[in-house]
Amino acid sequence: MRPQGGAGPGALPPGPPHPTGSDARGGPERPAAARQQLRQPREGAAAVAYDFLAAEDVNKDKIQDILFLYKNTNSSRGNSSFSCADEGFSCPCTFVAAVSGASGSVLWERPVAQDRAFVECGILQPRGSAAPSACVVLGRPGSLVAVDTLTGKTLWSQPSSFGGNASVLSPLLRVPDLDADGAPDLLVLIQEENQVNGSIYSGGTGQQVSPPDSLGVDGTSGSILHVTRAGAHYVLIPCGTALCSRSVKGLYEKVSRRDSPLKSDPLWEDMLSAASHRLVVHSSGAIRYLMNVPGKAGDDLLLVSTEAYMLLDGQDLTPRWTFGTTQVLRKPVLGYYKPDTPAVLVENGTGPDRQVLLLDLGSGAVLWSQALPGLPGDPPSASLPTADHRSAFFFWGIHEPTDSNQTEPGAAGRRLYMLHPTLPGVLLELDNVSVPIVAFQVVLLEPGRHAACILLTGPASPSPPGLVSVTKHKVQDLVLAGRVVHLAEGGAESDQAVRDRLSRLRYRSEA
Structure with a gap:
C-alpha cells in the first residue's frame, strides 16, 4: 500500500553528506558507538527478564538512567551486593536494577519480591522525605515495597492481603492523596473468582488507606483512571464488550466511612447502572485497551476493541469517530504527524497481513499507511516528539525489497524501522535483532539531543534461564548507519541525503 500524506511546511533541509562505508544490505557500516551495553551479567549468570523498563535520572547527572526487572536464578550474589536471602526471599527472586544512561555502569540492584512483580516508578514521596521519588513494587506472595530510586534502599515494606487464588490486574493506578501525607496513593485491583476488588494504599507509607471492597464487576486487565470535566475520578475497567466503572470517591467513602475531598460527577452517576456499574458504550467487539487521550476540553477516551x-x-461518552479493523493485538501509540496535531499509530492485522497506520486523533482520518508484515512477539511501537x-x-516489522531472494521472513532477525512525517515515502531500517526482546523503549536521555532505543533482551521464562542484558542504541548513530527503504518510486533524494536529514532531527520532552 502506498504511503499517504506529504512533507508539508517545516521539512528538514538537506545537508552535506557524511563519509561512510557500506554493508551487504546496501546501508553504511554501523559504527561501534551505535550500541552500548548498559548491563550484562557476569559469565555463567542465569536470569529471566520481565517486561518492564523505566527512565529516571537516578544519579542526578542530568541524563536519564534505566530501571528494569529481572529474576535472578543463581543463589550467589553475582554482580549485586545483595542476595535473595538478604531480603528474606528464597532463590530465585525478583530484582530491580538501575543502570547509568551515560556509562552503562550498574548504579544499584536489589531483591524486592519473591515472584513476578508489578512496578510503578516516579511515585513522589511525602513532604520532608529524604527520597524525592520511589519505585513501588507489588510482588507475590503479597508484598508492597517502595524502593528509593536514588539509592535502591527500601523506604518501606508492607504485607498485602491477597487471597491465594487472587490475581493482580495491572497496572497500579495512581489516585489523589487521600491520607494527606503529600504523596499520591495507589489503587490496586484484584481479580478473585468472578469479582474485582479494589484496595487503596498510601504512596508514602504503604499502609492500607481503604480496605478491599468489591467493585461489583468482573473485569480484565487494562484499567485506567479517568478524570471527567467536573474533576471527578473514575476507574474504568474493560468488561467484555462493556465498560465498567466506579468512582474513586464512592469506593473510598463506602469502606472507610469517612468523607473525602474527591468530587463526584452527576452526569456519570446517572450514566452508571447502579446494579452492574456499567456504562452504555456500543462496542463492536471485546474491549482490549483503554487510553486517555488529549481532547479539546480535557481528556477523551480511545477505546480499542x-x-x-x-x-x-471524555464527558458524555458519545462516539466522535470509529475506525474498523480486522485484528488488533497491540496498544496504540500517541504522537504528532502534523505539527501540534495529535495522531495515533495503530497496528491492524498480524503476520503477513499486518498494516501500520497513522490516524488523525481528531477525525479518525488515515494520515499514512503501509503494509508491513510482522513476527509473533514483536516489541510494541514507540514515538518520540521532535523539535x-x-x-x-x-x-518493528519486515520490509523486503522486491528483488530480495530471502525465503524465510525474519530470518535476519526482528527489524526496527523509523518514520518521520517530513519523509512519508521513506522508512529507515535502524537495526535488526536476533536475540529475544523482552522490552523496548525509545527514551530522550538528554534534552534536545540524546535520544536512544533501549532494549531489554534475554529469556522471558525460566525454562531455561539465560543472560539478561540492557543495551542502548543511540538513535543518531543508528540513523547514520540505517538502510533507506523507499516506499514509492520517484524519490528525488539519495539514500545518504535521507540519512543526513534524519540525523539532524532534534528531540524534545513530552509536554
Whole structure:
C-alpha cells in the first residue's frame, strides 16, 4: 500500500553528506558507538527478564538512567551486593536494577519480591522525605515495597492481603492523596473468582488507606483512571464488550466511612447502572485497551476493541469517530504527524497481513499507511516528539525489497524501522535483532539531543534461564548507519541525503 500524506511546511533541509562505508544490505557500516551495553551479567549468570523498563535520572547527572526487572536464578550474589536471602526471599527472586544512561555502569540492584512483580516508578514521596521519588513494587506472595530510586534502599515494606487464588490486574493506578501525607496513593485491583476488588494504599507509607471492597464487576486487565470535566475520578475497567466503572470517591467513602475531598460527577452517576456499574458504550467487539487521550476540553477516551478503534467524548461518552479493523493485538501509540496535531499509530492485522497506520486523533482520518508484515512477539511501537512539533515513530516489522531472494521472513532477525512525517515515502531500517526482546523503549536521555532505543533482551521464562542484558542504541548513530527503504518510486533524494536529514532531527520532552 502506498504511503499517504506529504512533507508539508517545516521539512528538514538537506545537508552535506557524511563519509561512510557500506554493508551487504546496501546501508553504511554501523559504527561501534551505535550500541552500548548498559548491563550484562557476569559469565555463567542465569536470569529471566520481565517486561518492564523505566527512565529516571537516578544519579542526578542530568541524563536519564534505566530501571528494569529481572529474576535472578543463581543463589550467589553475582554482580549485586545483595542476595535473595538478604531480603528474606528464597532463590530465585525478583530484582530491580538501575543502570547509568551515560556509562552503562550498574548504579544499584536489589531483591524486592519473591515472584513476578508489578512496578510503578516516579511515585513522589511525602513532604520532608529524604527520597524525592520511589519505585513501588507489588510482588507475590503479597508484598508492597517502595524502593528509593536514588539509592535502591527500601523506604518501606508492607504485607498485602491477597487471597491465594487472587490475581493482580495491572497496572497500579495512581489516585489523589487521600491520607494527606503529600504523596499520591495507589489503587490496586484484584481479580478473585468472578469479582474485582479494589484496595487503596498510601504512596508514602504503604499502609492500607481503604480496605478491599468489591467493585461489583468482573473485569480484565487494562484499567485506567479517568478524570471527567467536573474533576471527578473514575476507574474504568474493560468488561467484555462493556465498560465498567466506579468512582474513586464512592469506593473510598463506602469502606472507610469517612468523607473525602474527591468530587463526584452527576452526569456519570446517572450514566452508571447502579446494579452492574456499567456504562452504555456500543462496542463492536471485546474491549482490549483503554487510553486517555488529549481532547479539546480535557481528556477523551480511545477505546480499542477486537473489531474497531473508537474515540469517545471524555464527558458524555458519545462516539466522535470509529475506525474498523480486522485484528488488533497491540496498544496504540500517541504522537504528532502534523505539527501540534495529535495522531495515533495503530497496528491492524498480524503476520503477513499486518498494516501500520497513522490516524488523525481528531477525525479518525488515515494520515499514512503501509503494509508491513510482522513476527509473533514483536516489541510494541514507540514515538518520540521532535523539535518541529511532530514525532518520530518507531515500529518493528519486515520490509523486503522486491528483488530480495530471502525465503524465510525474519530470518535476519526482528527489524526496527523509523518514520518521520517530513519523509512519508521513506522508512529507515535502524537495526535488526536476533536475540529475544523482552522490552523496548525509545527514551530522550538528554534534552534536545540524546535520544536512544533501549532494549531489554534475554529469556522471558525460566525454562531455561539465560543472560539478561540492557543495551542502548543511540538513535543518531543508528540513523547514520540505517538502510533507506523507499516506499514509492520517484524519490528525488539519495539514500545518504535521507540519512543526513534524519540525523539532524532534534528531540524534545513530552509536554
